[in-house]
Amino acid sequence: MGNHWLVKSEPGTYAFADLQRDGRTVWDGVRNNAAALHLKAMTVGDEVLFYHSQDGKAVVGIAAVAREAYPDASDPAGRFVAVDLTPVRPLARPVTLLDMKATPALAGMEMIRQSRLSVSPVRPDEWATILKMAEA
């Protein structure tokens, strides 16, 4: 059983529907060291909550890691890494940031504690809580 993560994307830039359409995508462009460390800790098969930031502010789907960290071709300095993601399934019901903040079990979530972090770990209990909230 792998670890769980959460990645953020502005839906206007790359939405979960885009990932579904593409079937697979390169998750590059991360330029934050803490986020990069999380990318490096991902293993193939790890499941990832796909969160829409700004316009949406909700977890909308689940993705999976298809390729572990490798040098990010979009980083000229060669310091950062990318992973590949594939879509797993959309959530039956999006879980909004508002809902997450109102849920005591999620108060310790990394993405809530540090709202600007674009890649963050999700603990097993947090994962289970969010999936339950996503049931229709």
Add this chain to the structure above:
DNA sequence: GCCAACGTTGGC
């Protein structure tokens, strides 16, 4: 549109 949080840069 504003602002808080945080990372990065550059002067000293």
Add this chain to the structure above:
DNA sequence: GCCAACGTTGGC
């Protein structure tokens, strides 16, 4: 090596 200034992200 410190810290002020600045830029970016993302919630509100």
